[in-house]
Amino acid sequence: MNRTSLTTATLALTTALLAGCSEETPTQVTSADDTQVGHIHGLGIDPADDTLYVATHFGLFQVKDDHEPTRVADRYQDTMAFTVVGPGHFLGSGHPDLREDLPPHLGLIESTDAGQTWKPLALQGRADFHILEPAGDVLYAYDATSGRLLRTEDRATFEEVLAVPLLSVAATETQDQLIATTDQAQLITINPATGETRELSGPTTTYLDTAPDGTVAGIAPDGAVRISSDDGQSWKKTGSIDGQPAAFTISEQGWYAATETTVLRSTDAGATWTRML
Numbered sequence: 001m002n003r004t005s006l007t008t009a010t011l012a013l014t015t016a017l018l019a020g021c022s023e024e025t026p027t028q029v030t031s032a033d034d035t036q037v038g039h040i041h042g043l044g045i046d047p048a049d050d051t052l053y054v055a056t057h058f059g060l061f062q063v064k065d066d067h068e069p070t071r072v073a074d075r076y077q078d079t080m081a082f083t084v085v086g087p088g089h090f091l092g093s094g095h096p097d098l099r100e101d102l103p104p105h106l107g108l109i110e111s112t113d114a115g116q117t118w119k120p121l122a123l124q125g126r127a128d129f130h131i132l133e134p135a136g137d138v139l140y141a142y143d144a145t146s147g148r149l150l151r152t153e154d155r156a157t158f159e160e161v162l163a164v165p166l167l168s169v170a171a172t173e174t175q176d177q178l179i180a181t182t183d184q185a186q187l188i189t190i191n192p193a194t195g196e197t198r199e200l201s202g203p204t205t206t207y208l209d210t211a212p213d214g215t216v217a218g219i220a221p222d223g224a225v226r227i228s229s230d231d232g233q234s235w236k237k238t239g240s241i242d243g244q245p246a247a248f249t250i251s252e253q254g255w256y257a258a259t260e261t262t263v264l265r266s267t268d269a270g271a272t273w274t275r276m277l
Contacts, residue, residue: 040258042082045251055082060115072115081129088114093129135171162195168207173214179232207248219245225270239271
């Protein structure tokens with residue numbers, strides 16, 4: 001694959017995004033303000049009550065209408081990857097709270113009580129997933145320790161799709177193609193059946209997601225929000241989050257994006273954004 005060259009600033013940003021956190025040590029318990037979020041890795045909306053959940057280096061937080069973050073279950077688990085797959089049903093990965101007798105890499109973990117408790121599903125001690133992308137009955141999971149995008153239908157056994165450094169993955173509406181961004185913020189398509197990739201000529205992009213209507217949306221390193229209605233062939237700028245992105249997700253309740261310490265919401269397909277945290 002031919003990689004496009006980027007500016008020094010963009011290269012520095014993508015390096016920081018890939019690093020994310022220490023891959024060798026669990027999260028330290030901190031004596032800082034217990035409502036201080038910081039180092040956001042993921043976002044999700046629980047359809048049970050439309051509560052926003054923010055996955056961070058220092059634990060999982062919920063944010064309700066008062067916009068005040070509340071730590072979930074008094075735990076400091078470093079949740080590097082996070083996705084909501086049903087009411088109160090979360091999937092995650094990352095590194096444990098130091099108070100837990102667990103290996104440094106959590107593999108794929110699951111909560112069915114909105115983050116109060118977690119149980120291991122697969123690859124504990126062996127995988128540190130930084131991307132979890134549900135697509136119907138399939139889950140795509142990118143393991144940062146091996147640089148591989150994996151595929152599972154039972155969340156217990158995995159097969160490799162391809163090995164290439166990735167920042168983000170989004171399933172298209174038909175689910176027969178993935179759109180992804182590489183560690184160089186290059187847009188590519190991935191054939192999940194063969195692992196074949198193809199570069200797209202679109203703009204430099206870090207995070208991607210797919211809206212319920214099939215629109216693919218992406219956020220650039222400078223915060224520009226763009227949309228594509230033709231599976232990434234062409235892009236149109238719709239708005240900006242005015243900062244370097246750290247996470248992005250789209251749900252029926254709206255579009256949600258984060259910088260390292262701030263969460264914003266859009267209810268007009270990315271055109272305007274309101275701070276939630």
